[in-house]
Each structure stands twice: as structure tokens, then as C-alpha cells.
Amino acid sequence: MPTYISLANLTSEGVKDAKNITSRIEDTRKLFESFGAKLKEVYLVTGQYDYVVIAEAPDDETAAKAVLSLASKGNVRTQTFRAFTAEEMKRIIGGIR
Numbered sequence: 001m002p003t004y005i006s007l008a009n010l011t012s013e014g015v016k017d018a019k020n021i022t023s024r025i026e027d028t029r030k031l032f033e034s035f036g037a038k039l040k041e042v043y044l045v046t047g048q049y050d051y052v053v054i055a056e057a058p059d060d061e062t063a064a065k066a067v068l069s070l071a072s073k074g075n076v077r078t079q080t081f082r083a084f085t086a087e088e089m090k091r092i093i094g095g096i097r
Helices: 012-016 018-034 060-071 086-094
Strands: 003-010 038-044 051-056 076-083
Touching: 003 012, 003 060, 012 018, 018 038, 018 060, 051 076, 060 076
Parallel strands: none
Antiparallel strands: 003 051, 003 076, 038 051
């Protein structure tokens, strides 16, 4: 399945309920699974973003549905990117003319 990386920041609502972040991550895992996607890793990070999220989904449409559904809960804002593996990069580069 394609891999997606999201950079996420807590909203003011998400910060108010910070003590429940780990349970929200488990809820997010279930939410993604309900769309046929998989939440692989969530990292709390320092710097400009609060989290880095790595997920897999069968396609871009499914990934968008999962991320938009998550964002609609009001606890995080995300920027999501399609990530390519080394094997996928070989195929992409092999197609350059």
C-alpha cells in the first residue's frame, strides 16, 4: 500500500485535552482501519510540528478520507504527503526521458 506522511499540529481544542492524546491516537488507529488504511507510527516531535504520522492507504482517495475525517474531530490540523519507497523511486526515475 502507498505510504503517507502527515505533519500535524494540535488545535486549541486538542491542547485542552492533551492528557488524552494517547487514547485519541488509538481512536485514530481505529478510524483509519475503518477506511481500509493503517496508522503505522505516530511520533511526538519538537519544533514546528507536534506530530509526525506515518500511515498506509490503498490509494490517495482513501488517505484523503481518513485524514479529513480525523481533521473533522477538531483536535489536529495536518499536512499530508504521499511518500515513495526506494523501489518506487527506481520505477519513477526509470521512466524519466
